């Protein structure tokens with residue numbers, strides 16, 4: 336027996352969890368999703384993730400065929416059925432089965448898939464040493480094309496930039512928007528520290544409104560670390576004292592080099608360390624924010 340997957344209203348073994356080749360999620364990347372952590376048996380920031388999922392769906396005019404409460408209950412049930420205490424949930428809403436044409440209105444019912452499993456994005460050494468990144472040549476999606484705040488099933492923009500990183504033997508790439516300002520990494524939000532002040536680009540610069548980012552901003556306020564949201568350039572990244580990325584899967588990870596320029600001492604910085612520690616205290620229920 337493999338994992339039990341929630342598929343359109345019931346739990347089925349992963350060997351039976353199939354979607355139609357006519358699902359527009361597959362044919363066109365037409366759908367939305369969420370990645371959510373489970374820490375100590377508790378679904379982390381569940382409300383924030385559900386809100387983002389329903390907002391993303393509404394922007395692309397996708398009707399989720401369950402209320403938020405029903406979807407939350409189904410997610411809890413899937414986590415329980417797979418005995419996940421510390422893990423990762425993937426909620427996927429596809430446009431559903433339709434014709435071989437773009438028209439989403441041929442799809443009568445959206446598909447709902449819930450996977451509760453585990454994830455290890457990077458090896459533990461990378462969290463201790465910090466990672467190297469590059470600046471991607473690939474520009475982040477223009478907000479008037481598909482708004483980067485929509486967590487859609489179409490990640491090609493990010494995947495192309497991810498390949499640039501991997502071609503350069505680094506795990507991540509920083510993406511810039513059409514105006515040259517920092518947007519985000521391929522699956523994570525960006526923070527830097529300079530002269531004791533924490534900075535992150537506004538979501539409007541072309542990033543997903545990260546749930547981890549919001550938690551880190553709240554924790555910074557609690558720790559009395561000054562925080563400023565402002566557009567950042569490549570220069571700002573190059574001269575940063577500290578640099579880190581946040582994301583559900585990546586959690587909080589230091590960046591120690593970008594485009595061959597060393598950040599600070601070349602090791603994860605002290606403010607990054609404090610925020611990382613505060614993040615895990617909060618995630619494990621040992622503090623509030």
Ligand code: PMP
Nearest residue numbers: 522523524543545546547582583
């Ligand atoms: N940006 C992108 C493009 C993402 O896919 C993600 C999620 N992996 C993030 C940022 C971080 O968001 P969150 O903290 O909500 O996981």
